[in-house]
Amino acid sequence: MHWYTGNTVYDTVLTLAFAFAAFVIVGSFFAQSSYGRFSSTNLGFNLNPKLGWWLMEIPATVVFLVVYLTGPNRFEPTSLVLAAIWLLHYANRGWFFPLAIRQVPGKRSTFNISVIVMGMLVTSMHGYLNGALFSQDYFGQYGTEWLTDPRFLVGLVVYLCGFGLLISSESIVRNLRDKNNPGAAEYRIPFGGGFRFVTSPAYLGELIAWSGFALLTWALPGVVILLITAGNLIPRAFATHQWYREKFTDYPTDRKALVPYLV
Template identity: 55%
Template structure:
């Protein structure tokens, strides 16, 4: 059963984080998170999207490592497995992904400082809640946890989601040629192949299933938080992106759904 830890500071931060996820779940339907195609110049100084994304995701790695290395169970097998899963995800999302973006030369309209600041806060809380739970406040994960059905199911879902995310990211990245990037031309095309056969936003879908898998693996309210805040942001954004594509491209495939194949 998922419960609070009994640690006053941790449980307070967790409560605030869950309340914030609820707030975002409501607000995001009215104002999509202002980055990418929904960026707004009113929300701060614009940054290069690669730098903005890197800064926004960096605390998830640094804060997690700081609290992980302070935890009394940091050297045990299961926490080390979680560490590997975490570093794999953020090695891709926080470092490789922004470095591999094909951004038209001179583009600085994607990330405002307000967006980056909010992202930094969320990823820092996310890193703290997970690391402190895994290595100090949670159940003492013995080696037998690696055979638990919750861990096994979550582990499989997590890694399938990770592989599918890489594939979807690659399709999107290759929509824009290096020549177009060098010329500064901003081009949008309809992505095709992979999960794009069925949904407009496959990377959003696999981000959510990946965090659902991680929540199962850790069996923690910290996992519930990152899934909830991700869903609160990505579900409304998926619908807004789907509407944007349908408006921009008259020949947009009508069979595609916004987020969940055949359903949503």
Template identity: 45%
Template sequence: MKGLNAAVFSQRQRRLLRHATHFSPFGMEMRPVCRAVLVYHALAAKLWRYDTGTIQLPARAVTGGESMNWLMSAEVYNTILIGSFVYAAFILVGAFLSKAPYGRFGAEGRGLSLSPRLGWFLMELPATLSFLWFYLHGKNAGELVPMIFLGVWLIHYANRGFLFPLFMRVAKGSKGTFGLMVVVAGWLVTALHGYLNAVFISHLSSHLTADWLTDPRFLLGMSIYVFGFVMNVHSDAIIRNLRSKAEVESGERVYRIPEGGLFRYVTNPSYFTELLSFTGFAIATWSPGALFVLFVSAANLVPRAFQVHQWYLKKFEDYPPERKVLIPWIL
């Protein structure tokens, strides 16, 4: 019986279906003695076609992945991409008008707050989950170049979403400083991160073949990405080590001027290297989804970089005046 899909039957009907059929190299054949029984259940499910004498399934049962196919179509992808850039523009305006309540500005926020570790973990989690989900449904998921970018993505967000919050040195007994609204708003952004990049890399792109590994854009982009990623981890380590483990255990909130590495040149090397990494990833993938990640990250981090710089200037009278805000020697 052509088009037969047992998924639409009840458990009892599926047992009858297995009993009533056997498979041959030429397709599914019905045992005549059980045909009447199966037809009876097909009638009950309103699937029996009197004119053809066959079981006709609804269209949605035949094409069970239609919703996934719809989300991964170029038309829907482009629509979501445009909407995402519009949303990022609103984030940029909001970031200049207010300070997102997390980190050193967490105490200024209102409403419910989480611990920094839990807040970071929850906010970044959709970037990994959505990327994996959509990537694995792509037609090119098993190809070499997409798999390389899958690895890059998983390593990046293993650091940002798991290792970074895990190794945070949060003062013992301190109240939550990561606003719940930041997490909720971040879910949409990080879910879009995963969707827009995974669908393009594993499904829509036509240029990510083996030849791409020798393309100047891939080589340049990956070089920029690796440098940015390594320096980002290094900058995070400098910030983390400003507070000793003894101070963490005592519950004392201590702030110091960070020294070394890219801190010699800018106040916010973690932000700078994060943007540098996404710039490299956008070049290496030549993906509009990666361009969105860069844009929305800049919309959030550039205004915050100026806020953090002003915080240091007010907090420390001896703060090095030669340090730029974000980009060495430029900004």
């Protein structure tokens, strides 16, 4: 199979990634991924969220670096810039975010092993596809002139805006739980930042960031991760909004689920 780059392995993995994106989108109509407030013990073994998040996200760093560092263009300026953007995202998602979680002491039931396995599959494919794309430059598009291309510049601005919203929103949620007494209140209503407008600004930030990434790379692997992210997070955002409205009688009535002023 060599329909995209001409590399059989790469194009096969890309095809599988699109198939998995379709699976996630269809599956999201029937159930939420079993972690966090939507976790379930009916699907088997569970881990604590720190370990679960780390295991799920670590392939995005490890697989990416292994593949990227074997490519002929690994030290080219544009490839290094793209790799830096990647590593910035996963330094947060795969390392800082799991370590910074303030979990209820002794709680283990919030991260199902099925979510970890599927997450590792996604991050492995994601890491491979982008690591190879950046360091192999199959289409010869990542010369230094790409760094001044409008698609890269606009995409970078969009990505950084989404990433900033993601970071700030996660910080607000994390600080709802006292680091010295993490078991005091498991869930509270967050305020400030993106929470002034929507229930799930971190999800919105993630979607904006991957939209920017797809634009700044101008390649199908960016589209794949955007589809997978949307398939997982959009239904979850609506379910989260409904959960907050049912749990808290004083939940802000003007706050939307995902898109400010709209939905």
